[in-house]
Amino acid sequence: MTTTVPITSKLPDIGVSIFAVQTRLANEHKAINLSQGFPDFDCDPALVDAVAKAMRDGHNQYAPMPGVLALREGIAAKVEHLYGPTLDPMTEVVVTSGATAGLFATLTTFVQPGDEVVLFEPCYDSYVPVIRLSGGTPVFISLRYPDYSVNWDEVRRAITPRTRAILVNTPHNPTGTTWSADDMRQLASIVDGTNIILIGDEVYEHIIFDGRRHESLLRYPELRDRAVVISSFGKTFHTTGWKVGYCVGPQPLIAEVIRVHQFMTFTVHTPSQIAFAEFVKKDPAATALTPFYQKKRDLFLQLTAGSRFRPLPCGGTYFQLFDYSAISNEKDKEIAHRLIVEHRVASIPVSAFLYKDGGGPVLRFCFAKKDETLRAAAERLVKI
Numbered sequence: 001m002t003t004t005v006p007i008t009s010k011l012p013d014i015g016v017s018i019f020a021v022q023t024r025l026a027n028e029h030k031a032i033n034l035s036q037g038f039p040d041f042d043c044d045p046a047l048v049d050a051v052a053k054a055m056r057d058g059h060n061q062y063a064p065m066p067g068v069l070a071l072r073e074g075i076a077a078k079v080e081h082l083y084g085p086t087l088d089p090m091t092e093v094v095v096t097s098g099a100t101a102g103l104f105a106t107l108t109t110f111v112q113p114g115d116e117v118v119l120f121e122p123c124y125d126s127y128v129p130v131i132r133l134s135g136g137t138p139v140f141i142s143l144r145y146p147d148y149s150v151n152w153d154e155v156r157r158a159i160t161p162r163t164r165a166i167l168v169n170t171p172h173n174p175t176g177t178t179w180s181a182d183d184m185r186q187l188a189s190i191v192d193g194t195n196i197i198l199i200g201d202e203v204y205e206h207i208i209f210d211g212r213r214h215e216s217l218l219r220y221p222e223l224r225d226r227a228v229v230i231s232s233f234g235k236t237f238h239t240t241g242w243k244v245g246y247c248v249g250p251q252p253l254i255a256e257v258i259r260v261h262q263f264m265t266f267t268v269h270t271p272s273q274i275a276f277a278e279f280v281k282k283d284p285a286a287t288a289l290t291p292f293y294q295k296k297r298d299l300f301l302q303l304t305a306g307s308r309f310r311p312l313p314c315g316g317t318y319f320q321l322f323d324y325s326a327i328s329n330e331k332d333k334e335i336a337h338r339l340i341v342e343h344r345v346a347s348i349p350v351s352a353f354l355y356k357d358g359g360g361p362v363l364r365f366c367f368a369k370k371d372e373t374l375r376a377a378a379e380r381l382v383k384i
């Protein structure tokens, strides 16, 4: 169909998400899909049973608008257990349709036209469109290739009277870096005495390797009193398709996020929330997840060790970056395309997460895959 109505796009320069593009191309060419971040193995069958039971027990209508109370209580208990603060589950937790909706609600809540939001690039693809839709201006700090560390002096220089928020993502997608306690101290010294809000995308909080500690904004009183922290059960329970996440923070901030949330989705899939409530209470720290993914990372590194792809350090998330400069001087989008078409392995070009800088010669591979998938992919990668 067509239309005679003139349309003014609100996001004229934003194309189809790189995840949709690469997954479609991977399927078209029957490539092994290590591009979009999702497991190719199933979640715990007991979790599926718990959702089915909730459905059979008749929990098939709207949940309370901010979320099933048992789940909000579970989230509050988990946060206290892991990071220290005591949250009021009635007013300081809201369950959202994945972290994506949590980020959307939080950014649209706080970003007003003319506001600036400081971001660290490469950055996850949903942040910038939402900031722009809210009339805000993204201010990019380039993480320093190849270790993707933060130049804190650059952050200091980027702060202006218009800075409304700083968006922090640790463990970091796509680079797999994690922030240290020193990074948190630097951040605290920058926001001290300002009105800057912190937005923490901590969806990979339980996927952190080699004995590192997840440095949540919630650990630090001087950070959490101005922070909304967002997480996702999709990553923690291998259920990316269920789209359940949450935001937590001080009551005055969450009250405003809830104002927006109630007109985005109003409330989230009830049976899934009931099931997650049970599972979060049972094991708030998701203890098995870190060793599970660390083994996968190590296997993938071992399998690709003989290739010309050079791995960059991965301290968390389920993404591994590889430098491909020993193979080609193509642009990352070109080589990523060629890898799918000629070698039938799909990855993500890291430049898709960049706005200001060109970045390094790096591709992102997702290792949230069955061992046999990783083996089959590595067999192809070592031949390139």
Ligand code: PMP
Pocket (backbone or CB within 6 Å): 037, 097, 098, 099, 100, 101, 124, 169, 173, 201, 203, 231, 232, 233, 234, 240, 243, 244, 245
């Ligand atoms: N933030 C980051 C850094 C992510 O990697 C993702 C998804 N992979 C999200 C947010 C969105 O999470 P969800 O699928 O729960 O919406």
Ligand code: GLN
Pocket (backbone or CB within 6 Å): 017, 019, 020, 035, 036, 037, 038, 173
């Ligand atoms: N977060 C996932 C990734 O980084 C994908 C999410 C999506 O498809 N929007 O690959």
